[in-house]
Amino acid sequence: MKLSNHSAVPVYTISGSSTARPLPEWLARKRRRSLKNDVEYANRVELLQDFEFEEASHCIRVSEDGNWVMSTGTYKPQMHTHYLPHLSLSFARHTTSLNTTFLLLSSDYSKSIHLQSDRSLEFHTPSGCHYTTRLPRYGRDLKYDRRSAEALIPAVGVNGNGNGEVFRLNLELGRYMKAYELDVGGDDFNSAGGGTLQGGIGTGAVNTAAIAEESHNLLAFGTSLGTIEFWDPRSRERAAILQSPAQADLIDGRQDITALEFDRSGLGLASGSATGLIHLYDLRSSRPLLKKDQGYGYPIQTLIYLSPTTSSRSQTSEPKILSADKRIIKIWNVQDGSPWTSVEPAVDLNCVAWCKDSGMLLTANEGRQQHSFFIPQLGPAPGWCSFLDNLVEEMAEDPNDPNAFTSQKVGEVYDNYKFLTLQQLDSLNLSHLIGTTSLLRPYMHGYFVAQRLYEEAKLIANPFVWEDERNKRIKEKIDSERESRIRGTKKVAVKVNKRLAEKMLERQEKAERRRAQRVLKKGGDDEVMDGQEGDQPPIEREQNGLLTDPRFAKLFQDENFAIDETSREFQMLNPSTKPTSNKEEQSERKLTAVEEEALDEERKSNSNSDSDPDSSSEKEPTPGKADKGRISSVSYKKSGHRRQPPQVRVSSSKDPRRTKDRSFGDRAERTKASKPATTTVVGEREITFAPERKKRAPSRTEKPEKRKTAGRRSASGNVFRKT
DSSP states (O other), X not given: OEEEXXXXXXXXXXXXXXXXXXXXXXXXXXXXXXXTTOHHHHTOOOOSTTOBOSSEEEEEEEOXXXXXXXXXXXXXXXXXXXEGGGTEEEEEEEOSSOEEEEEEOSSSSSSEEEEETTSEEEEEETTEEEEEEEOSSOBOOOEEETTTTEEEEEEEEEOTTSXXXXXXXXXXXXXXXXXXXXXXXXXXXXXTTTTTTTTOTTOOBEEEEXXXXXXXXXXXXXXXXXXXXXXXXTTTEEEEEEOOOHHHHHXXXXXXXXXXXXXXXXXXXXXXXXXXXXXXXXXXXXXOSEEEEOSSOOOOOEEEXXXXXXXXXXXXXXXXXXXXXXXXXXXXXXXXXXEEEEEOOSSOEEEEEXXXXXXXXXXXXXXXXXXXXXXXXXOOOXXXXXXXXXXXXXXXXXXXXXXXXXXXXXXXXXXXXXEEEHHHHHHTTOGGGTTTOTTEEEXXXXXXXXXXXXXXXXXXXXXXXXXXXXXXXXHHHHHHHHHHHBOOOOOOOOSSOHHHHHHHHHHHHHHHHHHHHHHHHTTSOHHHHHHTGGGSOHHHHHHHTTTTOGGGHHHHHOGGGOOOTTSHHHHHHOTTOOOOOHHXXXXXXXXXXXXXXXXXHHHHHHHHHHHOGGGGTTTSOOTTOXXXXXXXXXXXXXXTOOOOOOXXXXXXXXXXXXXXXXXXXXXXXXXXXXXXXXXXOOXXXXXXXXXXXXXXXXXXXXXXXXXXXXXXXXXXXXXXXXX
């Protein structure tokens, strides 16, 4: 039991699933066994035993005496009958075909008539199916006229005269009577509902019926043309025809009437259309008193006037009406159409039944479990579940308790299982367990895996997942702290000439900084400085708006205006500017706020030193020690280099690699401990020259080639020489 609507009119869900998809059978059984010792599960509210069907329920009816509930559903096609004082299922019975709708003919469950989807009409008694008869055409609805003992079945299609029919089965005589003929469109394929004899699309039909049982017993039939025909059962003639509103036809198109309901007085009529529109009529006028939109555009399935039968409650309570489509149940005021409360279950609705003089609603819906809702402000709990009043009072005592109304959250039943697809099982190396263990349960397109097994398999597949997540969070925290310390340079959103734009922006910032300093010198009076803005040079004022000036937009957007810093003309006009590549621009490190302040101070000191004539000698660069990338002193200062202050270091000239800087006293003590020098050379270093013969590099000695005497020919005499 939980609160499903937290509005001014609370609605309690007594039974019914909170999810659209039912649990698997094996999971439901296992969870039921595991929750045997659970106190919360043991104290749950199960309103009716086995108040469910295997797949879905189609129709539900409450008996006139309020002690029996009969419902039909599938699969397989069957009917369930519950005895409400015992809160249990009395019997279940299977049928040969699906049920469309049914009615209880007696004050209890003993006599019922069922309209089946196979064009048959079945009569059921406690012993079973009593009789079955066939219908000429498929039926859409079923009503019972108690005064004439006739079952009225609105049907699809037309007869030989081109009219729709409402079949009349007289239960006293046991035969069909002459049917009521209604205009639903001809079969000439030109009028509305054409082609009905051939079973075409948009076949004309009589969709629904209503009977004013507690008053004048007038019959009302709603057609596919959007008309409502009233028939007098005494004379068996048409009394009147109520056309659908012309405005609705022009805007909303064809308005098939799908639901009709009379109020207790017989003067009020409610009609529901296939597009979710509801009209309230007074039979004394052809214009609707009120028009209400359900909001979702689905056909209206159920209309119920929630009028109490006792005179005391009818005088104190305002008249209300219930309208339901497959998505939502709405209860609203009949007088002005103001919404009172609503119920929107997680599954589609098929039928809604109201227990008279109470606040209990029972539904037939898609899904396994049937729903039951309790609205305390609508009426008290029925006598067979009077304990609900005490439960509601106890739950309302502590409205601030978060667990007072919701005993179980959506999806809580899946906490012990993890749904994995076949690809996810392969990634965790669990595919070999398919079909070999109960830890993997097949369901839909994947498997339910025990949560403990899933966590262990995930840890084995990636053992460093926890460490990686920890390092990632540490890095994010460090980066966030670093961003708070580092003042990043302003990014200029331009496509070309980014360096020029940054240079102009830097000049603008310098001008603003100088203006702020002047304001501080004047005592912080902005109005005085605003009056002196005319003294600003015109060039600087133009640069402030150059980036936003539309006349120069192409300079920073069009690639044809890109400045080539490597060209000879640019270098001649800007000799102190060093061209930079894209990689150098990307690798440029951002300066912190402290570094920027130090750089500003250094620039101020440099400007002061430049004005001092004595410091001109310090500015001269030493030859051979200039940076390779430095072009001039101006570019050196602009590039952000800072002059290193002079430092005093004491180093040894003997072995500079092994010695370190020491104090003068330490060096003096070490000098006394060492042996005095025996040389007469004055100075810190002694250089000796030892004469030594210079070693020559081994030269290559070529062996003389031996003359080949044998076989040598003389050049002069062309004869062989003899040696």
